[in-house]
Amino acid sequence: MNYSYIKVEHSGLIGTIRFDHYIKRNALSEPLIEEMEDALLEFGQQDIRVVVLRSDSKQQVWSSGHDVLELPKSERDPLPASDPVMRLMQVVRAFRAPVIAMVDGTVWGASTDLIMSCDMAIGDHDSTFAITPAKLGLPYTASGILHFMSRMPLHVVKEMFLTAEPIGADRAVQVGILNHLVAASELESKTYEIAKTIALRSPQANSAFKAQAQVLADSASLNPLVFEYLQSLRRDVFLGSDYREGISAFLEKRQPQFTQAKK
Amino acid sequence: MNYSYIKVEHSGLIGTIRFDHYIKRNALSEPLIEEMEDALLEFGQQDIRVVVLRSDSKQQVWSSGHDVLELPKSERDPLPASDPVMRLMQVVRAFRAPVIAMVDGTVWGASTDLIMSCDMAIGDHDSTFAITPAKLGLPYTASGILHFMSRMPLHVVKEMFLTAEPIGADRAVQVGILNHLVAASELESKTYEIAKTIALRSPQANSAFKAQAQVLADSASLNPLVFEYLQSLRRDVFLGSDYREGISAFLEKRQPQFTQAKK
Amino acid sequence: MNYSYIKVEHSGLIGTIRFDHYIKRNALSEPLIEEMEDALLEFGQQDIRVVVLRSDSKQQVWSSGHDVLELPKSERDPLPASDPVMRLMQVVRAFRAPVIAMVDGTVWGASTDLIMSCDMAIGDHDSTFAITPAKLGLPYTASGILHFMSRMPLHVVKEMFLTAEPIGADRAVQVGILNHLVAASELESKTYEIAKTIALRSPQANSAFKAQAQVLADSASLNPLVFEYLQSLRRDVFLGSDYREGISAFLEKRQPQFTQAKK
Amino acid sequence: MNYSYIKVEHSGLIGTIRFDHYIKRNALSEPLIEEMEDALLEFGQQDIRVVVLRSDSKQQVWSSGHDVLELPKSERDPLPASDPVMRLMQVVRAFRAPVIAMVDGTVWGASTDLIMSCDMAIGDHDSTFAITPAKLGLPYTASGILHFMSRMPLHVVKEMFLTAEPIGADRAVQVGILNHLVAASELESKTYEIAKTIALRSPQANSAFKAQAQVLADSASLNPLVFEYLQSLRRDVFLGSDYREGISAFLEKRQPQFTQAKK
Amino acid sequence: MNYSYIKVEHSGLIGTIRFDHYIKRNALSEPLIEEMEDALLEFGQQDIRVVVLRSDSKQQVWSSGHDVLELPKSERDPLPASDPVMRLMQVVRAFRAPVIAMVDGTVWGASTDLIMSCDMAIGDHDSTFAITPAKLGLPYTASGILHFMSRMPLHVVKEMFLTAEPIGADRAVQVGILNHLVAASELESKTYEIAKTIALRSPQANSAFKAQAQVLADSASLNPLVFEYLQSLRRDVFLGSDYREGISAFLEKRQPQFTQAKK
Amino acid sequence: MNYSYIKVEHSGLIGTIRFDHYIKRNALSEPLIEEMEDALLEFGQQDIRVVVLRSDSKQQVWSSGHDVLELPKSERDPLPASDPVMRLMQVVRAFRAPVIAMVDGTVWGASTDLIMSCDMAIGDHDSTFAITPAKLGLPYTASGILHFMSRMPLHVVKEMFLTAEPIGADRAVQVGILNHLVAASELESKTYEIAKTIALRSPQANSAFKAQAQVLADSASLNPLVFEYLQSLRRDVFLGSDYREGISAFLEKRQPQFTQAKK
Numbered sequence A, B, C, D, E, F: 001m002n003y004s005y006i007k008v009e010h011s012g013l014i015g016t017i018r019f020d021h022y023i024k025r026n027a028l029s030e031p032l033i034e035e036m037e038d039a040l041l042e043f044g045q046q047d048i049r050v051v052v053l054r055s056d057s058k059q060q061v062w063s064s065g066h067d068v069l070e071l072p073k074s075e076r077d078p079l080p081a082s083d084p085v086m087r088l089m090q091v092v093r094a095f096r097a098p099v100i101a102m103v104d105g106t107v108w109g110a111s112t113d114l115i116m117s118c119d120m121a122i123g124d125h126d127s128t129f130a131i132t133p134a135k136l137g138l139p140y141t142a143s144g145i146l147h148f149m150s151r152m153p154l155h156v157v158k159e160m161f162l163t164a165e166p167i168g169a170d171r172a173v174q175v176g177i178l179n180h181l182v183a184a185s186e187l188e189s190k191t192y193e194i195a196k197t198i199a200l201r202s203p204q205a206n207s208a209f210k211a212q213a214q215v216l217a218d219s220a221s222l223n224p225l226v227f228e229y230l231q232s233l234r235r236d237v238f239l240g241s242d243y244r245e246g247i248s249a250f251l252e253k254r255q256p257q258f259t260q261a262k263k
């Protein structure tokens, strides 16, 4: 298969996907996502025991998140379950073999959620992680928030969402985003050393384990009334002034001026 | 509004509540709680984007927890949902904007649970955190225990409850109680710097996020039979000898002599 | 009572169980487990406020996990709820008083899960923790995976299961396996100091707390369809080639050759 | 208080609300709903032990359901939690005393859901019950579907929703919609006889019971992923062609021409 | 074993327990319950495939429910999980073989809940069923309410609790309380015919089925906050005026005068 | 497509599947199931708004359930999620349009569960329904038991499973298995009249409704420990003597001799 936004390799029992669209800072645009889905589909038919997800070359930005141009300007839920980014999380989470993120730059927005949807993450000292819907006035999904809550203390999850500020590499390893923090020069060798270890283990047991852990991590129980209430809160936001302002300001490259949440 | 137990300020988009009842070590007494509820109600009607909760001045104790004089001596559930302290947790958790605890002294009992009900906590090196029902023979609530479990490894939660010993500031940041640990001289500036960042973000998105995270964090699912069993365990404790002894010993300022849990 | 695989002591309000079967590396064999159950039953009838679980003497291995000779060679679920090891976890978790693991060597497989089923763990610098079903091609239980998830960031849980590699003592304290890491020479004094503190606290309140925390930590909600799906994944593994190969390789002391998990 | 769409009476310990807007077939329009909310608020402050909800006079239609003119033509979720009809269900369900529906005509759409949100229903032989979103191409809410599922066999719930045809009085009592079916001439006396019995019972116990039953009936547990999937299905419907066609056809008083649900 | 309050028989594979304390109208007093527990324990060790629960002779009252003299006069939760009646439900529900109630008279209060905890019920035309906490001002348990909700339409459950009036035999079979309604002269033969059929079936499969159905029927999911709220509602009732008045009136054989539930 | 075990028709917006393998009493054998899956797949690509499932001609038996020859003789879980019969339930339940069972004969075992997995059922007076695992010593699945519990009072569900006796048509309509009971001569016209009504309704709304109702009906929440316990009970049965005896007796066409469930 031919890829334009990513590079795909298969060596031994290890598959590698490299983001290769730095002109858009490796944003999770719909075409890039479709290629990732194709690559994982292809890997699924091969004897791949583990996948490494990385940027093609070390740059300032590892991946810039959701392509804001693809978001609705207003009035529509910007993150329905059918959104390509939401779908990508599910594809990565449902992939039968583990996926390791190898991070050597800044990670933004939905790309940070993608890190949470990988099974492990290894980073160097330039890796940072920010989740930025509060900058856009965008109401995030409950399932996405839960990805963070299963990995970090709640106080830290709240700090990340409420401030929208990046977490640096040192703190990322301390709070549980990164499994390992290594020097840039050793990032690749450390990552593939772990990948090789995983490739020696039982792929059948690992596949069942991954499915079980995923189900358990997703299992927060809400009743319909509660969920419909949360959805109405989200709806107030995406129909409201902050979301319109947040998207406009982003596109106009200026600071947004947000207003008070009523009531 | 006039306050006697707290001080209340509103500057820019930031509200501040200062405990101001050091004669009782800023205990969470019913009148102090009522003032906090009033202050949050007032803030709710103003354009407040974030609240800082602090002590009026740096002292040895930041807040000493439940006012033990207000607890029933025995025979009654000391922590019904209608207890002012339980109600305060809910009010803080339900407040539409984030609440940051700025901690510069020791925190005891229910005040530590209050920290868990805030959205973030920043502390200096004198901050410590203890949860002390095991000293009183008091059966804590499941919802309160859950506040700790969403923020810390279970082994640490158990250590805190089972030993009732304080966790120091260094460990507090490591286990996820504190978001940041800074020098005393920088505590205020660091706290307000974070508050200012939050105030720039979309209050509508942050408000929906906070509600979602709260619901998810509270969502442990139990069936009625299980819950009624847990309540009967709690009932055996508050009707039992340890609770009577724990309260007496506290009021008589002596060490309690606890006895074996039957069964 | 007479014990052959463990040593049992009762001093003050503290009970101690020492693994004493180093010839089998303190493996969790059925006879050792039965003795542990007897010891806990006996403790349950005495005025014991806290239990220390330790190895009789500091050795390289603290406990080597499930006795692989007791596992079915294939075709049967190797970890039914009635398996002695599963039963032991429940007995430890249901024991009315806290159980502290004092760890001074390497911990393997189900013994690491046992650590997760204790209430606290204190270790020295030689303590390491590995969970190894991926080496055996063995499908672990959902309840067991949940023991890890309530204590550690999900990324770390996945690393432990997917790589089956040991976590060293320093990292163990950082991720929440160990409550405290101390020098070998101070391990015993630190452990018993904490045990003595717990023994001073209300056993009635601690007992109710432990039951509540246990129920909350076990409360991940799945519906029957989801669970039957997970069980069918596990079944594919224990009826499959990896499990047969994993057990054979272990018994023949060679590296297993695992094959691709079929889609 | 003055009411234009309903009549409100308080006699002894029994409150009565009569629909009085037959020109719109007692549709659940926003102004009628607001008056019902006011009436229940007023009742809440009086010593009312039970409420009867009825039509002011026996007519062909008891209540015609959601005022279709108030539904969005398309593109928006027609049943957010903040919709007046959804809010009315909650107000009735949360009202501290029981609400008995006294039904003597046909009941349509959301008014049938309102019957499910009352605590009991007594009808005469002219009472019929239909739930009609399938005629409008309108995606109903999960919480609303659950109201029916707690009262009727699932096969019957599905028949009602899938066919959108009315259930007659005889069948309504058999499947559990009606508590009692009586002759038209005895409907009032039977209803008030039951109301008087309830008024003799402990209002405190009945109030706690109603709250418990409500919570239990609403307690179907879904995780966020599942709910977001269901919401995306609903979204496909309200953004799709059937909803537009259903609303248009209704307003143009013609049969809708629906098209195939894609995949 | 000798029994004073019940008679116990074992014939073929069928065990029979007969209430034999008509002087107290077969009330579920603590000594009667203890004998029932002993009988079931005994049956559990014999090859019993099904149990019939009946009154020793046909009388007006089959069983009169909780012995009101054993209820606390006020101030205490009258239905903790450790209450003998609550315990009896659990013992019946946990008994490995099915229990069939054979009912030939009126059933009151907790005895109706006991019918819901049996696996089947066969009645004659004199059987009636009432659940009467609303007459006593007694707050029932959530688990008990759930027993009814799994068997009947919610509207009927509410009618039974809110009115505290008996349901006659014809309606009992229609709403699902009775499996079969037969003439008094055929009640015994019909009941034992069904018992004999069950005794022919696989006791191993039936035992696993019963456990599964029990767990599923009990599985309403609540989070701790919700349950603590429900418990606080119950507490307001048992600490309140209605409960005191209800118990007094019952003991004084007069009509209770209940007062308005505050707020 | 060519079918050997079923007949498939598509007329207007209605699809029909006819069992056509009376030589095996329309048993749910693997080849018949595969054809049904093919037919539903085909229907899924056509503009089918509703499916009727019927027997090709009125016979004594409508469908005889699981093909017992396909069950493992012993030692293996006879009903894993991957079993064709289990899969068929899921396919019917997940089919985007409603499926109506038109029943004119006796229905046995898994075919009765299939009726529960259809959306509606219409029958004539010869229709009967039995669920027979207790005759085989076969431990049924929790998800299957739940299919019955969402449609019938729990006492009736238990009677069906515990006695394994058929429920006749009159009772089937009363307890909620049948939506309508009509004379044999009118069965077809009544069924297709309802199908035509459904075909007029919004397929998009009906499809979303069906998915929601399915999810809600499947949503009983269990935690992993509870499920693993239930699975171990099931395992004791399929590894035990009753299952071996039940299957043998069935194949040898004799009465099984079951033994006491141990413990």
Ligand code: NI
Residues within 6 Å of the ligand: A066, A070, A071, A078, A083, A084, A085
């Ligand atoms: Ni998008």
Ligand code: NI
Residues within 6 Å of the ligand: B066, B070, B071, B078, B083, B084, B085
């Ligand atoms: Ni208090």
Ligand code: NI
Residues within 6 Å of the ligand: C066, C070, C071, C078, C083, C084, C085
């Ligand atoms: Ni074993």
